[in-house]
């Protein structure tokens with residue numbers, strides 16, 4: 076696991092965006108998997124700016140997403156699909172035929188999860204998996220206790236995750252109790268993983284991910300098992316790390 080620390084959240088986000096731009100510049104038909112959350116907003120903003128400045132095109136790029144709330148239609152303002160369209164997809168040149176998103180309002184969520192796994196395989200797998208981290212160490216919506224062999228599936232969200240994500244909803248009661256998420260094994264199959272964490276609220280989860288041996292109590296620690304995992308942090312998120320752990 077390579078750990079990069081930048082002084083500020085803005086610099087860490089810019090570093091993550093540069094890594095994405097490098098991947099897409101080197102391979103214009105790259106397959107990306109996108110993460111949601113406040114942490115990623117400056118990353119998408121930097122990618123949109125780079126696109127508008129003519130520095131990168133996503134015209135041949137395929138995108139997947141990591142997870143989606145169960146029961147929310149794609150147009151629901153709290154859906155991850157809405158988030159990705161608002162912050163990134165509607166502002167760059169990714170074609171609809173290359174936009175592969177989970178649909179939260181399907182009648183058969185288990186079938187949707189199977190469709191998604193098959194779609195990832197049919198597109199040749201994911202080149203770069205973007206990831207955030209939850210305060211309890213979750214990646215995508217793989218909550219603590221998730222099996223490292225898990226695949227895309229439906230799961231119940233913890234109360235703390237629902238509280239952490241409530242700002243996208245009018246009321247805590249409106250936050251769905253279940254979601255679909257890529258599994259940890261699905262995530263680890265990507266050819267490269269890039270996790271971005273910023274802010275002191277993530278420091279404990281980051282320390283558990285990096286300093287502790289891989290364990291289901293911290294799903295993000297599964298990244299130790301990935302041969303090409305990069306973690307980008309700001310100083311606040313890195314404050315629980317021992318010295319000598321990072322560039």
Ligand code: GLP
Nearest residue numbers: 111112113114207208209215216
């Ligand atoms: C949600 C998403 C995760 C994301 C996490 C952190 O739970 N499912 O993929 O990493 O939020 O979000 P934030 O960046 O807002 O802290």
